[in-house]
Amino acid sequence: MMPMGGIGVGLDDDSAALDTGAAVSAHEVLAVVLQIRHDRLSVLLWRRALPPCEGLWALPGGRLGGTEGLDESIRRQLAQKVDVRDLTHLEQLETRGEPDRHPRGRTLATAYLGLIPADIDPATPDDTEWHPASDLPAMGFDHAAIVHSARRRLRAKLSYTNVGFALAPPEFTMSELSRYYRAALGHDVAATNLRRVLLRRGQIEETGESVPSGRSGGRPAAVFRFRVRRMEITDAFAVLRPPSDT
């Protein structure tokens, strides 16, 4: 805290930084990789074999390389735990820098949110497992808090963007899709309403195909797909829209 909260002297930023004792700080990247598995939102975690936090579960990630960008780095690190080609979406989440967040000394962490569609079962190393996001195991560092941030972000974005495409397989029926939404949002979503809303927003379209429904009979379900498979904001937010020019 600056004394009195007033304006300090107009030092140049570089010099000002030096006398505060800028230190060599490590920087790591982490990823919260989410996938709907068996109707549950799940996170990819690995069990630490070595200290610090030995035996606890942690997010995939690692130290930032000297010549790579953040996006580049998280993809490289992630490749050690899962096939990165399966990722349908990856975005930056937040950066944490509390001085004591890492027992090994000052380490900043930039966390990412990654999504994998529900239809695939990526191969993972032995130390790596999927855990339900609503029932996390004992986790090291501040990783549990980061997972919660990611869930919140995902829930919000499901409502005003087309992120659904990243959770669902390329083609799906409405009842499947509503199950994915239910798993991610934590509450029921009526397939009927979901269909109407996503169609009106132009997020999804019918492929023309249809597939027989579950084994006990029933009307065949129409097959849909997302029209665009990269993130877009599709809900021009409610209030305060620019005046319509019709």
Added chain:
Amino acid sequence: MMPMGGIGVGLDDDSAALDTGAAVSAHEVLAVVLQIRHDRLSVLLWRRALPPCEGLWALPGGRLGGTEGLDESIRRQLAQKVDVRDLTHLEQLETRGEPDRHPRGRTLATAYLGLIPADIDPATPDDTEWHPASDLPAMGFDHAAIVHSARRRLRAKLSYTNVGFALAPPEFTMSELSRYYRAALGHDVAATNLRRVLLRRGQIEETGESVPSGRSGGRPAAVFRFRVRRMEITDAFAVLRPPSDT
């Protein structure tokens, strides 16, 4: 890029990082401080007197200290350019880490978004000035891009949160508030509808007072205030709400 994009060997993250050549990377914090000034959304910038980027305009900020957290650091750095007590809101925006974003060598930057209410005119050092966000001067580094991120974030949040409190003075009339919204959003906002929406969402309330309107006469305007003066999400997003239990 990993060859074939497959799964790498299961190295521990720390060791994996070392052989990639983890380097001493500097970390800086930056802030996009926005305020509505004379009906225009404006950014606080300072002119660099020394290289790199000498003579260009830059965001306030500086090197992260060795023992401080990110939030702590940005407040300290900001105190050199403006009275931090005037900030009504401060949130993390994004972190940039392209290896070439800083000519002096590898420097990560975590950017913040800060807001100052429209009614005050904070004292600033000689090298520091307010610039219209829609008409930026020549800026160094990637700072112009960061300002654009901040504007987008603010526009979005005005629609589904109560951030308005951070742009407006503690008390205001509806026509004043609609001018602030217009400046921040870039389009007209009808005071009538704004009032109805913000009242229904419980964001604002009448103080009971009223003030005479502009110098040329007119009905006195009712005075309002925001009920809560810290960020809250007030629009439980449209679609996909939990089923109502009425």
Added chain:
DNA sequence: CCAGTTTATGTCCAACAGGCGAAAACTTGT
């Protein structure tokens, strides 16, 4: 006291979303 200006209130309408029930389309069993 009237004209002009600004704010407040109310109404209309279109869009939207949630709920529900009926119809459609299919499977299985008799």
Added chain:
DNA sequence: ACAAGTTTTCGCCTGTTGGACATAAACTGG
């Protein structure tokens, strides 16, 4: 072939929301 059961689809109704607009209210100045 037909009935029963299941799942999806479609249409209707309702309550809410937000943008536009018109009218009423309140005040100033001449």
